[in-house]
Amino acid sequence: MNTAEPIYGLMAEFDNPTALVHASEAAFAAGYRKMDTYTPYPLEEAAEAIGAHHNRVPLVCLIGALLGMIGGYSLEYWVSVINYPINVGGKPFHAWPAFIPVTFECAVLGASLATVFGMLALNGLPQPYHPVFNVPSFSSSSRDKFFLCIESQDPRFSSGDTRKFLESQHPVQVSEVPY
């Protein structure tokens, strides 16, 4: 089926996770790469099927932790040793054991902020508009249905063949995703 308007992709709807994972594996085997699955809960098998194993969230977390740790300790050192050294009970200005709790808390804070905002940024959220929401039945993707969308950007994508391929995977229905 040819349409005059360019489309975002073709979306197949499944009513159980097993069918979705099998279809995604088949799509990957057929050479499709620009695709995504949409599920109501995290489904590790689906991510593996479309080849999304790895992500950079742990790296972002580590960077946040290091920045927090270095920032926290430097702040304490600068305040207590350089900017305003004050003798309290003869304790050393650079009392490093006493600086550990705040350093630890700052590391955890930096890591957590980096993890959450890094995850959102890598996911491209907040995103006010996305074409997949144009499919009327897509609202059940946050309820009890499972979707596989092969995007028109994929070099192997062609309206007719891709639709035929998706229909061979026993979906509930296949719909076009308009932009």
Place this chain on the structure above:
Amino acid sequence: MATKIDEEIDVLPPKGVRPPILGPGHTLGTVTDRIGGIVLSKHTPIFWLMIVAIAVALFGMLNTAIAYLLGRGVGIWGVNIPVGWGFAIVNFVWWIGIGHAGTLISAILLLFKQGWRTSINRFAEAMTIFAVMQAGLFPLLHTGRPWLAAYWLFPIPLTMGVWPQFRSPLIWDVFAVSTYFTVSFLFWGIGLIPDFATLRDSAKTLVVRRIYGMLAMGWRGSARHWNRYETAYMLLAGLATPLVLSVHSVVSLDFAVAIVPGWHTTFFPPYFVAGAIFSGFAMVLMLAIPFRYLYGMQDFITLRHLQNCAKLMLATGMIVAYSYMFEMFIGWYSNDKFELGLVHNRLHGPYSHFYFVLVFCNIITPQSLWFNKVRSTPWILFLVSTIVQTGMWLERFVIVVLSLNRDFLPSSWGMYWWTKWDMMTLIGTMGFFTLLFFLFIRFMPAISIFEIRTLLPQSKVKE
């Protein structure tokens, strides 16, 4: 209300079989409708309005007490020399302790792959955040001038060039508590994103859909998103685990670093952490039992959850009991006359009735949890939790006041009694907490919908 479910679910299975984590017969759709229904329903239950009305009244009382405090100063409270730390610190430690179970459930039990945590983690996290908010009020108000406390507590560059003293545990506490609040809030917040998307997609009116749509930030359940999301969730759990242990440890150092009899001991951090989790689980039960009854959620929060919380309460209660014995032992073993004086003050001093009620609440009452019958009867469990909660408040009272009221010189001895403003602030924070919690139940999914879905057999991929 939910008598039918009561009969089906709240019956103990035969001996040797544990109750299920999730009631039978649910599908992906029914869990969504049941949990989301509480939020999306147009009908606000009468009991909700009644509870919120009482909570608003108490919140008003809190505001009155705070306004009078800011006008007149901390002299309206009962604190004076020798007891300079009274209700404010007792209540601070009590509330912050209550928060600890939320993070334990959401982070530590997640790392240990305890599936039963799933039904109770969301509202336990909310409980943590709201409890830390109450806790934070007390030290701020205790400064007398909270608007100046900003530069006393946080390193803010000012022309005066004054900085906080980083060698003091009180400043560690500021960092620990504010980090704890932020991380708990982030953990709770990212847990809510997929559920907001569910509410957006099942909302019946445009306004509701728009509001939850904005909160969901365009979440669409993509596999790549879930992949990063799950990684982030596990990382946060890994970060929150040492954090939660550090928070009450640092709180305990506020005491342990001071050279005051009864405070200056090395076992304070584990003692405080165990006590915090003990009171936290008591609060989880005090919230879960009415919630499951009022909203008929007995098939989501089953007897299994109540039993497990009770077991954790028993275990941490035993650590607390051991700590009480050890406190006494240290007093005797030190052979220091001030430490011995403290032991005497506890057992025979003017506040000894506080100590004996505390022993009854925290050591004797939890022993009933050895019996399966007690662990499986919600109303008895609620009663035990209330007693434990009272006991934990008394514990902090005994720690704070009894070490201070008999100073090193008998000429400096004195008594501490709270004033009505102290009491209004304490009860007011309970109202504020209840208000926040019931607003949360009405407007946000109190049980994690997407995590409950993963418990269903039909959510698994079959080979």
